[in-house]
Amino acid sequence: MENRMKERRQSKLREEIYNAIVQHPVHPTAESIYEQLKATYPSLSLGTVYRNLGILAEQGLIRRIDTYDAADRFDGNMQPHSHIQCRQCGRLEDVFLPYDGQVDQMVERMTGFQVEGHAVLFSGICSRCKVPPEDGRQQVQ
């Protein structure tokens, strides 16, 4: 990584990647951002997408969501909130609950860590997967 101290230039591409995340409420993966922007930037490289996602996260403009799936998701909403993921289809949605800062202090006393925050990930079955379609196939996202 080691991008910490670099001066950043204005990059049209990075801005587009940022927009793709902020405008779409789907919490995209790096791959799906790549697919989306590939239409406009045919020469786009997946490595560049990853690099810029890292930079944007480091700058605090987006955040990385660890899910139960292999691939990380990215979220442009920096307001503290939680997520819920469908165990069946992988769909990831926002859950807006009041952030409990008190529990962070409690855990700080319990563990001796300097607590920086916490993330809550709910899991379950989404409404679309509750009654599976006739043919048995499951939709993904």
Place this chain on the structure above:
Amino acid sequence: MENRMKERRQSKLREEIYNAIVQHPVHPTAESIYEQLKATYPSLSLGTVYRNLGILAEQGLIRRIDTYDAADRFDGNMQPHSHIQCRQCGRLEDVFLPYDGQVDQMVERMTGFQVEGHAVLFSGICSRCKVPPEDGRQQVQ
């Protein structure tokens, strides 16, 4: 995967893997379980460790912890509890907080998901990393 309906035989090795997780409070990775058991079972294969971890998790004897690191950790304590991870060294510790089942119901109403549960992961800096050692090196676990 698709191990769901299989009848299981008694496997000394699986039992050892289970013991390695339950007895050690460090929330080991597959790799570190492998390293540990390699001493006693020189022919042990990493694939076998992964396979058995999957089986044990499926049987509800252990659980998989998603952390900020790439590698999954495994926990033999099935009592519901949370975890905290050090952003610096990766250390993962238990945090025993009362499980809030009410919030699951609330989220169920909010999202339309059939909520199965939630996991809380705290992050911060552990006491050992707070004041880094003279030489600047950081300990890992």
Place this chain on the structure above:
DNA sequence: CTCGGTGCAAACGTTTTGCAGAGCA
């Protein structure tokens, strides 16, 4: 004898990285 467990190696999906060239400040 049957079917699950194991070791081995290859494959997999995601992410990172080294390098050379392009282009902003």
Place this chain on the structure above:
DNA sequence: TGCTCTGCAAAACGTTTGCACCGAG
């Protein structure tokens, strides 16, 4: 001109899987 950004490809990394053999029941 200097340093960042980019594309490309290879590599890294954790994990899964196909296969042949071993061994429990």
